Amino acid sequence: xxxxxxxxxxxxxxxxxxxxxxxxxxxxxxxxxxxxxxxxxxxxxxxxxxxxxxxxxxxxxxxxxxxxxxxxxxxxxxxxxxxxxxxxxxxxxxxxxxxxxxxxxxxxxxxxxxxxxxxxxxxxxxxxxxxxxxxxxxxxxxxxxxxxxxxxxxx
Numbered sequence: 001x002x003x004x005x006x007x008x009x010x011x012x013x014x015x016x017x018x019x020x021x022x023x024x025x026x027x028x029x030x031x032x033x034x035x036x037x038x039x040x041x042x043x044x045x046x047x048x049x050x051x052x053x054x055x056x057x058x059x060x061x062x063x064x065x066x067x068x069x070x071x072x073x074x075x076x077x078x079x080x081x082x083x084x085x086x087x088x089x090x091x092x093x094x095x096x097x098x099x100x101x102x103x104x105x106x107x108x109x110x111x112x113x114x115x116x117x118x119x120x121x122x123x124x125x126x127x128x129x130x131x132x133x134x135x136x137x138x139x140x141x142x143x144x145x146x147x148x149x150x151x152x153x154x155x
Contacts (some may be wrong), residue, residue: 024120025063048101058110066117118148
């Protein structure tokens with residue numbers, strides 16, 4: 001199967017994808033700020049460069065794009081039908097890198113939360129997201145994730 005757009009157009013499209021300050025990340029930041037939490041952004045001195053770091057609480061939050069981080073079972077995480085081998089390898093490497101960063105952070109005493117892009121796409125996402133963030137921050141889990149499924153009560 002061939003791509004439906006030219007290689008030049010595909011290149012332009014891919015170059016516009018943000019690595020930081022994405023809309024889902026900004027929604028999570030605004031939600032945390034409105035809840036009264038303060039944080040640091042993109043701490044390069046921490047493994048994986050968390051999108052949001054709360055040093056006083058030793059909490060690292062990653063806001064993952066469902067496609068780029070291969071969110072299992074998510075409608076937004078479909079492997080492209082062209083160059084499947086390349087994409088499978090690329091996305092697997094992203095997942096492995098994420099796992100290594102989370103483990104290193106945990107070894108350093110940090111708690112790690114992954115907020116998936118799908119959790120930010122629902123209408124009124126900020127309210128449900130705020131409740132889930134508060135519960136996780138107040139809890140004692142070493143690792144956690146917030147997704148559309150978890151906000152819908154599906155686990």
